[in-house]
Amino acid sequence: xxxxxxKVEGVSxxxxxxxxxxxxxxxxxxxxxxxxxxHALLGPSGCGKSTLLYxxxxxxxxxxxxxxxxxxxxxAPGPDRGIVFQNFAxxxxxxxxxxxxxxxxxxxxxxxxxxxxxxxxxxxxxxxxFENHFPSQLSGGMQQRAAIARTLAVDPDILLMDEPFGALDxxxxxxxxxxxxxIWRNSPKTVVFVTHDxxxxxxxxxxxxxxxxxxGRIEHLVETELGMERDDGxxxxxxxxxxxxxxxxxxxxxxxxxxRGEH
Amino acid sequence: xxxxIRYLPVAIFFLVWEIxxxxxxxxxxxxxxxxxxxxxxxxxxxxxxxxxxxxxxLTRAAAGLGAAxxxxxxxxxxxxxxxxxxxxxxxxxxIFYPMPKSALIPLVMIWFxxxxxxxxxxxxxxxxxxxxxxxxxxxxxxGQVLLWSASSLGASRFEILREVILPAALPDILAGCRTALAxxxxxxxxxxxxxxxxxxxxxxxxxxxxGNYPAMFAVILAVAGIGxxxxxxxxxxxxSRLHWKEQS
Numbered sequence: 001x002x003x004x005x006x007k008v009e010g011v012s013x014x015x016x017x018x019x020x021x022x023x024x025x026x027x028x029x030x031x032x033x034x035x036x037x038x039h040a041l042l043g044p045s046g047c048g049k050s051t052l053l054y055x056x057x058x059x060x061x062x063x064x065x066x067x068x069x070x071x072x073x074x075x076a077p078g079p080d081r082g083i084v085f086q087n088f089a090x091x092x093x094x095x096x097x098x099x100x101x102x103x104x105x106x107x108x109x110x111x112x113x114x115x116x117x118x119x120x121x122x123x124x125x126x127x128x129x130f131e132n133h134f135p136s137q138l139s140g141g142m143q144q145r146a147a148i149a150r151t152l153a154v155d156p157d158i159l160l161m162d163e164p165f166g167a168l169d170x171x172x173x174x175x176x177x178x179x180x181x182x183i184w185r186n187s188p189k190t191v192v193f194v195t196h197d198x199x200x201x202x203x204x205x206x207x208x209x210x211x212x213x214x215x216g217r218i219e220h221l222v223e224t225e226l227g228m229e230r231d232d233g234x235x236x237x238x239x240x241x242x243x244x245x246x247x248x249x250x251x252x253x254x255x256x257x258x259x260r261g262e263h
Numbered sequence: 264x265x266x267x268i269r270y271l272p273v274a275i276f277f278l279v280w281e282i283x284x285x286x287x288x289x290x291x292x293x294x295x296x297x298x299x300x301x302x303x304x305x306x307x308x309x310x311x312x313x314x315x316x317x318x319x320x321l322t323r324a325a326a327g328l329g330a331a332x333x334x335x336x337x338x339x340x341x342x343x344x345x346x347x348x349x350x351x352x353x354x355x356x357x358i359f360y361p362m363p364k365s366a367l368i369p370l371v372m373i374w375f376x377x378x379x380x381x382x383x384x385x386x387x388x389x390x391x392x393x394x395x396x397x398x399x400x401x402x403x404x405x406g407q408v409l410l411w412s413a414s415s416l417g418a419s420r421f422e423i424l425r426e427v428i429l430p431a432a433l434p435d436i437l438a439g440c441r442t443a444l445a446x447x448x449x450x451x452x453x454x455x456x457x458x459x460x461x462x463x464x465x466x467x468x469x470x471x472x473x474g475n476y477p478a479m480f481a482v483i484l485a486v487a488g489i490g491x492x493x494x495x496x497x498x499x500x501x502x503s504r505l506h507w508k509e510q511s
Contacts, residue, residue, distance in 0.1 A: 059411045077414040089408040093430045093507045102426075103416030136509040154416060 003035040004070070005190030006056060006158060011065035013051055025051040027215035028065075033207075035070070036188035038181075040205035042195060042247070044255040048216025049194045050162055056192060057083050057160050069158060079103065082156035086163040088143040090135040096122060096146045097131040103154040121149040124183065141172035152183070158190045165200070177203055181230045198248045202240060203230055210250050213258035220250050295477040304481035312466070313485065320451050320462040321489075323379055327386025328447040332440055335391050336429075339398025339436075344424060356395055364389035364446075365453045372458045382454045382462070389450045390443035397439020401432030434508065437501040444497055448490045 013026040025048040033039045041049040054060045056067055058077040067074040069081070090099050097118055104114035122131055125145040135143050144164060151159065164180075165173045181204055184191060195201050201208045202224055210220040224243060226234050234240050277297060283289045284296040291299075307313040342349045342356075364385060375381035405428050413427045455464025463486055470479035 054411075057411070057415060059414075077411065079415065079417040081415060083411065083415050085408045085412070087406075087408065089406065089412045091409065091412075091427065091430070093433070102413075106417035106422075134507040136507065150412075150416070 004032055004068075005035040005037055006031070006033040006192065007066075007068040008032070008052070008056070009066045009068070011052070011055060011062060011067060013048070013055060013060070013063055024215035026055075027217050029217055031209060031218055033190060033192065035190055038184060038191045038193065038204060038206045040193045040195060040201035040208045041211060042198065042201045042208050042251060043211030043216070044196060044213055044251065044258040046216075046258055047211040047213040047254065049211050051216065052211075053083075053160050053162055053192060053194050056158070057081050059083075071157065079107065079154050080156055081158045081160055082151035082154060083160040083162065084144070084147050084151050084164045086166045088135070088140075088147045088167075090143055090147055090150070092135050095132045095134055096127060096138070096149075099135070099146055100150045100153050103150060107154060118149070118153055121153040122146070124152075125149045125179070139172075141168050141176060144168065144176065148180070148183075152187075156189065158192070159184075161191065161193045163194055163196070166195070166197075173200075178231065180204065185228060198244055198251055202226070202243050202247060203235065208247065210247065210254070212254045219254065222247060222250075292476065295480055299477045300480045300484065303475070303477035304485065307478055307481060313482070316461060316463045316466045316482075317485075317489070320455060320464065323382045323455075323462065324386055324447045324451040326379075327383045327450070328390050328443060330383075331387045331390035331443055331447075332394055335394025335439070335443070336398050336436060338391075339395045340402055340424060340428065340432075342395070342399045343402030343428070343432075352395075356392060360392045360396065364450055368454055368457045371454075377458055377460060381458055382451065385454045386447050386450045389446045393439045393442040393446065394436070395439075397435045397442070398432060401435025401439075402428050404435070405431040434505055437504060441494070441497055441501065444493060445490070448486070448493070452486060 008029055008031040011026060011029045012024070014022040014024045016022050029048075029052065031052075041052060043049050051060070055062055056069075056074060058074045058081065062074065071078070071080045074081075091102065094102065097115065100118035100121055101111075101114045104117055105111070109117070119128075119131065122128060125148055127142060127145050127149065130138065130142065130146075135146065138146065144167075148164070165176050168176060177200060193201070193204060205224055208222045208224065209218045210222065211217065212219045222243070226237070226240060226243075280294070281297055284291055284294055295303075304313070338352065342352055367385060367388065371381045371385050375384055409427055409431060410423055413423050418426060451462070452464035452467065455462035456468050459465040463482060467479055467482050467486075470476075470482065
């Protein structure tokens with residue numbers, strides 16, 4: 001591993017509960033992600049994978065340990081780390097174009113320059129022609145395309161994705177996965193992709209962290225070694241099928257113990 | 264056609280009114296006929312009395328409501344974003360909200376006298392609370408992911424307040440202002456009733472005291488009409504501001 005993209009060093013995190021008792025969401029977690037690596041965080045719900053993502057994003061404060069990026073130690077959100085959420089989080093009162101322009105204007109770009117750049121990214125996510133639509137006029141898949149365009153347009157070093165395709169139907173989901181992978185190939189970034197879908201993780205990622213629940217920690221680290229090209233051929237390959245089975249077996253243990261509330 | 268169907272009950276209401284007065288079912292002293300009321304209204308307009316009173320009342324209502332909307336939105340936003348401010352203001356707002364503001368009329372008269380300021384203050388006070396509460400609720404309800412998205416795109420705290428929280432809370436704010444608009448009419452008339460030398464509420468009071476019931480009814484119906492028109496205009500304005508919402 002040459003240059004690093006993200007270093008998670010001994011990070012623990014707990015949430016204060018209502019009764020005063022705190023829930024440990026993440027315990028002594030270490031992880032190093034290479035620059036321009038596509039990394040998936042995989043695990044059952046409640047395993048702290050989203051918590052880890054939000055910590056990297058700087059949205060919640062680091063309580064113990066440290067998170068480093070090439071831009072320095074993470075202490076707050078910043079445009080070097082873009083994020084895409086499951087429910088799109090577009091500004092509903094802005095059109096697609098205005099949504100994408102928003103972050104570009106914050107970078108100090110002039111309006112014409114921001115709009116030109118925004119149109120380029122809108123085209124890249126296949127939304128040309130929908131620039132002046134409001135999010136409420138778009139399907140879920142189209143809204144997520146717009147959200148991805150908005151995040152990519154400001155050109156972050158790191159792309160954080162919180163189950164971005166979780167709210168989409170299966171067909172749209174597949175198309176979006178392929179497109180995301182090809183966008184990433186054309187302009188490489190460090191990607192942290194949170195999902196509970198084994199197939200999605202294997203299809204997209206270079207490496208997968210499999211997390212355990214309560215307290216959340218990284219139990220296994222798997223390299224997919226499926227090559228750069230990811231298409232139907234990969235899905236039909238023996239390596240892909242075996243990998244999915246192997247990883248599913250690892251996740252299954254965690255899911256069972258999580259659903260039984262074991263510690 | 265839809266409009267006709269929607270407001271048909273109003274026509275039926277006036278028809279019943281006309282029937283009970285013409286047939287003498289209800290004494291004309293208590294409920295004058297519509298044509299008598301209409302001619303009294305024409306007389307009030309011709310003398311300039313009605314327009315003068317309406318001007319006085321509506322400027323008071325507009326001043327009180329306008330100040331309440333501006334200050335209410337600011338207070339509501341700060342309550343939603345500042346814990347200490349919330350702790351300080353919230354219990355006071357909650358206690359005063361259900362209290363009828365007209366109960367303060369005698370007190371306000373002592374403080375501000377009989378001039379415009381007493382009415383404007385009362386209207387302001389009554390309209391302030393619904394605006395504060397709706398703004399606060401709207402601003403509190405803004406999705407965490409929307410705020411995080413804005414901050415990761417490089418927005419400062421103040422920019423998030425102005426460019427994300429305010430527009431996201433707009434549907435609630437507009438609804439609160441509509442409630443405030445109705446309150447402003449209620450407080451306008453009721454305060455002028457008790458403490459005023461002019462205005463629509465004062466006119467209703469003096470005409471009633473003088474036994475001129477047709478003219479009194481004329482002013483009451485005119486106030487209802489103005490209030491209705493203001494509400495419809497406001498609703499159209501609010502809808503135009505929320506064109507981005509899903510059409511339903």
